[in-house]
Amino acid sequence: VNRWTRSVLDGLVPGLCLLCHGETPEGGGVCQACRAGLPHMGASCVLCGAGMPAAGVCGQCLLSPPPLARTVVALQYAGTARHLVQLLKFRQRLPVARVLGEALAGAVGASPEGGGTTLIVPVPLHRARLEGRGFNQAREIARVVSARLGVALAVPGTCERQRATAAQSGLEGVATRRRNVAGAFRVRGDVRGERVAIVDDVMTTGATAQELARTLRTAGAREVQAWVCCRVAGPGSG
Numbered sequence: 001v002n003r004w005t006r007s008v009l010d011g012l013v014p015g016l017c018l019l020c021h022g023e024t025p026e027g028g029g030v031c032q033a034c035r036a037g038l039p040h041m042g043a044s045c046v047l048c049g050a051g052m053p054a055a056g057v058c059g060q061c062l063l064s065p066p067p068l069a070r071t072v073v074a075l076q077y078a079g080t081a082r083h084l085v086q087l088l089k090f091r092q093r094l095p096v097a098r099v100l101g102e103a104l105a106g107a108v109g110a111s112p113e114g115g116g117t118t119l120i121v122p123v124p125l126h127r128a129r130l131e132g133r134g135f136n137q138a139r140e141i142a143r144v145v146s147a148r149l150g151v152a153l154a155v156p157g158t159c160e161r162q163r164a165t166a167a168q169s170g171l172e173g174v175a176t177r178r179r180n181v182a183g184a185f186r187v188r189g190d191v192r193g194e195r196v197a198i199v200d201d202v203m204t205t206g207a208t209a210q211e212l213a214r215t216l217r218t219a220g221a222r223e224v225q226a227w228v229c230c231r232v233a234g235p236g237s238g
């Protein structure tokens, strides 16, 4: 039994809360109390998702509108939410994808101007990273969101990451991050006329989502939104 198979089995065996280690009546994942205590994002820029005192469009987006029609963020990338993302990505705790996916579907459903999305595209991993991890966390989350909201999930390979980019978390500054992802993606499926929602686990500056959005628009997508589980809260915070 390899690590991947064991992780899948973990998700099927009724277990303990991944955060407080208390019993979860639902069996595995995260208990009700810990779900309720996740750090919700609160008000954020409708275009880029950056934290704001009140909902609206941030100064950066007014100066230079992103290629995103809307960004929906469920949680702040902090505290227990950050811990969950790390459990999913680095310790292969797949039940976390359901918790994060449900939080994201809830945020999309609760936000105004919802609806109309025709295709969900998870941010692709480069093949080398996919082979290392065994799964794409964004796709696992997107699967849950797709089922909850009844929006089609793009088949694997619709969009590829053709360059192995440095991890965005290790780079300083918006310009550096933007250069790092320039030309990183290639669309292979037919997205013409689609109203796409990009799904990812974490948004830092938004450079990755914006680059993917530009690539999808060039390939003929009618509109692109970003739906992300967690975002680094404030402008300029990384």
Ligand SMILES: [Zn+2]
Pocket: 017, 018, 019, 020, 021, 022, 030, 031, 032, 033, 034, 035
């Ligand atoms: Zn708990």
Ligand SMILES: [Zn+2]
Pocket: 045, 046, 047, 048, 049, 050, 057, 058, 059, 060, 061
């Ligand atoms: Zn903004």
